[in-house]
Amino acid sequence: MGETKRVGVGLIGFGVVGEGVARLVRDNAATLTARIGVPIEVVRVAVRDLSRPRGVELDPALFTDDPFRVVDDPKVDIVVEVMGGEHPALELLLAALNKGKPVVTANKALLAIHGEQLYAAAEKNGARLRYEAAIGGVIPIVRTLTGAFAANRIDTVYGIVNGTCNYILTRMAEEGVGYDDALAEAQRLGYAEADPSVDVEGIDAAHKMAILAALAFDTPIDFSDVSVEGIGRISPVDIDMAAAFGYGIKLLGVARRHDDAAVEVRVHPAMVPLDMPIASVNGALNAIEVEGAEMGTNMLVGPGAGQGPTASAVLGDVADLARGLVDGAAVSPRPMNVPVASRVKLPPLPASKAEGRFYLRFTTSDRPGIMAALTKPLGDHGVSIASMIQTEHESDGEETAAVVMLTHRAGGEALAAALAEIDGVGILRSPTVVIRLVGDA
């Protein structure tokens, strides 16, 4: 393609990210042209509703409400999918890849659930599939795992990969407000959607961790094997107690390979020692830590979402692919670090079975013998207590006590059995709050 005069981008979806891509292509045209060698041009845009007004001026003739026309258009050299959702995004990307067209996507749900099908289609057709924008905005985690860290065997990837939850937890910690108020504020400021469930229930973070685990560990991941727990249970008292013990509470995604025996992918609130760098990643920021035996621990931090960062990530991938088209020197067609067929599926280790240290908060009636009723079942199941605080008694008709414990390292199943036994005694006034500690988690 020595005569390439421009690289045509076809946008599928023209919401916040799609408009951002179009705007960046226009505003950074000089930079992009200098770096790629030829101009990037948006040559086709698929939208759901042709009549809706748009935030970026583009020739109306470019718009279509049939996204397959973007895929089929010969002027479209690179297909950019920013519509979101599983269908018809899956069918559109398969159609593009089957034509050998390079694809850039920001669609984490799609990759988490249908990634294997897409990766295989990309490889079979020698078509490039890039997805830096799907995880952490412009945080360069995908190309780092396939590039700078490629010579390392990675055993652990963890981090804060949902800015909505991090914003809510940060506000709760800084202002002492409850979950509902913090969520309402996040919605008002545009950090949370009207229906926040995909974010606050941890599903969005789980999508990202599933993609990262597959990439980092060279193994397919079934999304249904990912353990997910959201932040709705966290109350200000937990945040205060955590602080008293020297911890902050973050929604963490954790992916860990146990040699070649098992792989563990989980998303849940976690207590993070305040002196760990990730504990000071606040607000809507994301942070991803990667540990390898040789390379040590590296952390990448940045705005995990938003129009500018996500559009920048999409266009970083577009720039890589465009240079390939211009120079004839493309990046590897592999979407993963290794050929997809060469990978071995590792058995999943459910979070419920994973060892760790735990924060436990019991709310009980306040009467003699309570402490024994709580501690004996724990002891019987081999769960040993490292420290304990009994907090102020609340009067709620009747006296109640909050008892907070940090355990030593314990098995997840042993803990669950002890908690079920405690629950059976009938002294609990509300469900026990269990939060994993990290550091050695």
Added chain:
Amino acid sequence: MGETKRVGVGLIGFGVVGEGVARLVRDNAATLTARIGVPIEVVRVAVRDLSRPRGVELDPALFTDDPFRVVDDPKVDIVVEVMGGEHPALELLLAALNKGKPVVTANKALLAIHGEQLYAAAEKNGARLRYEAAIGGVIPIVRTLTGAFAANRIDTVYGIVNGTCNYILTRMAEEGVGYDDALAEAQRLGYAEADPSVDVEGIDAAHKMAILAALAFDTPIDFSDVSVEGIGRISPVDIDMAAAFGYGIKLLGVARRHDDAAVEVRVHPAMVPLDMPIASVNGALNAIEVEGAEMGTNMLVGPGAGQGPTASAVLGDVADLARGLVDGAAVSPRPMNVPVASRVKLPPLPASKAEGRFYLRFTTSDRPGIMAALTKPLGDHGVSIASMIQTEHESDGEETAAVVMLTHRAGGEALAAALAEIDGVGILRSPTVVIRLVGDA
């Protein structure tokens, strides 16, 4: 090269990093082979002294004391230069690039001083030149600037890019020890060399910032235009005073583009607000922040040096190049983001002229009129004082006073003129300590 059966690496230099590369090639062979498609093999090693015992077992027949034999060996597909120094590293890399052989180097002094020559040779010959390991160990800053961030116009890159200085300053802050003791400890632990001058005088950091500025701003940088100041002047009292004002002291590298009018590259101790994430990057860690209008601020953190991280970075580049050789799908031959000949040299803005806020520590004789003698020249030159502390009087034969000020935003030249005037009065007992504040610096 569809019949590539292995990729041969020729090592020039076999010190800590070279041995680390050989060890990683051996220990991570399965991972590397899976990810590249064929095995990586060290096929030639140039050393200075053939008789010295080595930390990694390799066939003695591979060793030579003539590094040009590594470049010339047809079995060497990729030349890895980890010998350091300007000569003969420059001649060796030029020879390799002129043959069209891909080169990986960790040599920051070489790139900072002779980069233009090497970049031009790489481009002219279509030979790949990769240098991730030259800056911040395995922190993926080079490929991030050319990849994920490529669609952004970058205006500021700054960070902690010398682990030796960061270790020393961290120990001074945490333990209250003086510079000499902290340096001695760093030397004992291997964080500082026997002759630490390249590190503690800021030269190593300046090398890295020169490379980063050229890459981030698409402009050639003369190393002689980089302003450099080391950490030798920093005393525990400065660290204490900084903390009292809510700042930590870090050796920062700062590279800033002022539109297309000027470029500023400087390395100096800087006062960093304690709530900025980079303030908690301690010990031998490195951190690099990149700011772009669209993408926001991203930070990459990791161990900036050491055998494992540096060897990992070298092999990350080797893996990229090797995949290119195997797939016939190489990364762009450009060593920079844009063709070198297309760049415009921006005039340098010396640190002495750069505006900012400043910390000033005066040591004066303790007698009436001192405060006026200090503050009047500052006022006359338009340097306005934001806050001031007069600390304990030390008796050193005669009474002395330490007066510490934070200025409002001021021009570097105005400040220098005021300080020269103050110096002329003859009341100072020792040279005034000047440290830039960052945040809005």
